[in-house]
Amino acid sequence: MKFREFTVNSHSTREFVDSGVEERDMNEIKTYLDEVNNTAGKEKGFSLILMENGADVYQNLEGYGGYGGVMLKGPHYIGLRLDKVDHEIEVLGAFYLQSVVRKIYDLGLGSCWISLKEITPDQAEKILGGQVGTIQHLLVFGKPTKKENKPEKHTTIINCDSKYEQDPYGIAVITTNDETRLSVVDTIFLQTWGNVAPYEEMEKRGVLDLLYYVRNSPSFQNGQPCRLILKDGYAELCIINPEQEENYTDAGIMLFTLEGLAKELSFPSNWHFINDDSGNVEYRRVAHFDL
Template sequence: MKFYNFLKKRQSVREFKPQEISNGKMKKLKDEFKNLESNLTNIEFILFENGEEIYNKLEGLGGYSGVMIKAPHYIGLKIEKNDDDTIINSSYYMEKLITELAKLNLGSCWINLGVVPKEIISKLIKEKGTMNFMIAFGIPRDEILSKVTNSEGLNDENLKYLNTYRYSNELKVEDGPSTSKSSRMAIEDIVFKEKLGQNINMDELDQRGLEKLFYYTRYAPSNKNTQPWRFIVKNDKISLAILNPDHKENLTDAGIVMYYFEKMAYDLGFNGKWKLKDSDYIEYDNNKYKIVAEFNI
């Protein structure tokens, strides 16, 4: 199945049935932990099978503006370092894990732990490190997962749900441009040639097979729909520049958009992988940007 078609069936689930998932699905999930962690350093997934215990500890603290999501199980994302590369990698692999949950017909929802006191986080992970996010997951309460609603910053979008850690439910476009007014930036606003601010010709993107890739990528979820990512096409390389990289939320968005971009690129015949990059700040349009990754095409 094409990845963008798979995304059309995805949604962020806020209400779960109380029963635990089957032993078979739990085993598959634990096996996936091991598979993902074999590629990672400084990042670990922690499975909390006793959802009620976690909910009681985080109620009023974690979630959406202090509204904790109640679920039978949770997955914590523990990181040993809070540096830029680790934050980007952790959100990339968390999205990958969410995809695996969806394959098991399990719903999930990001939970922000940014305002949870450190002492509570320390008790949860019981070892060195920190945890900025976790996922609530389980069997969705609603049988139909294709419900579409508008949300903050996305009114009148012709979209379907994506999982996000956001305060709003980000949605995914179907198979082509919407006839309704879109709150998303146009391709011309997020894709540039050789440097930020230098426009790229749409015919050039089309001839190189990149127009469809960027069309779908611009619908990737971002914190409060800020869309902090910009792409620079130069020869056979695409650079990812992030707005205000000192904001950790924007680095999280970088990892998420990298995951969606890479999966959709593969479907379109591009076999490249993102490589993280350390670079100097770039001033553009009275804002500060930084190139954090590069993709060879």
């Protein structure tokens, strides 16, 4: 399936059937998680923990997990365990957990990000199952519930006429047009921070379509904290309000979206994390991305 189709049609699922995922699909998911954990995860300091006993997880986190303590109930969960709270690990972990969202989508299943910012240490320890580290996010997944005679709630991205906006954490932001999304010129700078990149320059470089698509990358509460600075042959991904940890998670999701679109549109798509120790309180560079 084309990546652009995934970005357009993918949406957060908040209601699941109780029967869970079929064994064949679950085995595919397990195989993919093992691949991630044994390669990138082992090297970079994170792991993806499969929790098939969804009822136990929900009971443990009800009233604490999710947004404002609203926990999503599902048959299965995947936890993003980090060795430590570290911006690079947060970015990479989010990148690969979003890749799991794509894998689950390709299997015809639904999923939704869940924030664990409000859980207690005892709850976190129970989720980690004795593993060392910290956990800030879960992914709930399973077969979506489809109700008869009611339009299926979903969020779409890219489509300017969409009624809904994408939010991977399960918070639907309803709109009647694209006005809630920042425009391309609001999110893309040329050479230096704050220097707005003209449409003509983006067209000249052949990146306008890519940048239009990627600006719709899902983010917590539709906050859109990511910005791109176009340089010569590459771009720098930055976040505003660098003191907010969720923005580094959103940067990882943005990088997955950017890489997938770049590959499909025949751009180089190589990237690496930037350890920006400038102390800038307005924005922070997060990644170098070849274009």
